Amino acid sequence: xxxxTQSPSSLSASVGDRVTITCRAGQNINTFLxxxxxxxxxxxxxxxxxxxxxxxxxxxxxxxxxxxTHFTLTISSLQPEDFGSYYCLQNYSVPYTFGxxxxxxxx
Amino acid sequence: QVQLQxxxxxxxKPSETLSLTCTVSGGSLTNYYWNWIRQSPGKxxxxxxxxxxxxxTNYSPSLKSRVSMSVDTSKNQVSLNLTSVTxxxxxxxxxxxxxxxxxxxxxxxVSS
Numbered sequence: 001x002x003x004x005t006q007s008p009s010s011l012s013a014s015v016g017d018r019v020t021i022t023c024r025a026g027q028n029i030n031t032f033l034x035x036x037x038x039x040x041x042x043x044x045x046x047x048x049x050x051x052x053x054x055x056x057x058x059x060x061x062x063x064x065x066x067x068x069t070h071f072t073l074t075i076s077s078l079q080p081e082d083f084g085s086y087y088c089l090q091n092y093s094v095p096y097t098f099g100x101x102x103x104x105x106x107x
Numbered sequence: 108q109v110q111l112q113x114x115x116x117x118x119x120k121p122s123e124t125l126s127l128t129c130t131v132s133g134g135s136l137t138n139y140y141w142n143w144i145r146q147s148p149g150k151x152x153x154x155x156x157x158x159x160x161x162x163x164t165n166y167s168p169s170l171k172s173r174v175s176m177s178v179d180t181s182k183n184q185v186s187l188n189l190t191s192v193t194x195x196x197x198x199x200x201x202x203x204x205x206x207x208x209x210x211x212x213x214x215x216x217v218s219s
Binding site: 001034036042043044045046049055087089091094095096097098099100101 | 142151152153154156165167168169201205206207209210211212
């Protein structure tokens with residue numbers, strides 16, 4: 001199995017702050033990496049796929065980067081509606097694996 | 108507009124079989140791999156497996172001995188069966204057409 005190590009596990013930041021979440025793969029996964037946002041009680045919402053192709057409606061303050069084993073999701077200016085949990089997912093090989101998640105709180 | 112809706116019992120007894128259905132509307136089942144994912148209360152996401160309407164399946168090794176999936180194209184439904192459940196299988200179960208479309212999820216509690 002490809003282990004996905006996501007960090008930090010949680011963060012608290014102020015509106016306007018720049019926030020970066022990192023996902024590291026246990027082996028090279030090329031760019032087969034997706035990012036999701038999940039609000040409490042809701043299904044995950046796809047942000048990007050594969051690693052830099054943003055879904056329609058995702059604000060431009062979200063950017064992603066990386067390939068191989070190191071990936072980042074950056075929110076350039078944190079907004080109140082960005083609270084929630086963020087997950088990465090690799091679908092380079094089965095079993096597909098998620099990062100353990102990053103919970104983002106707004107201070 | 109593609110929509111997915113999970114359905115099934117919200118309570119299952121230990122050692123019994125969990126059976127869920129994902130009904131797809133606004134689109135066809137064909138040409139897609141339909142995935143099941145679960146999330147234990149307060150925990151992260153776990154991939155269970157996928158099925159293609161051709162019959163091709165792939166299951167998580169940790170669940171492989173207990174999982175089966177099927178497709179009914181006439182009803183536009185995908186099904187998940189998980190046998191010999193324990194309290195550790197208590198979770199919200201999601202179906203997804205990777206990875207843009209998800210059902211709202213269904214909480215299944217394993218308890219006697």
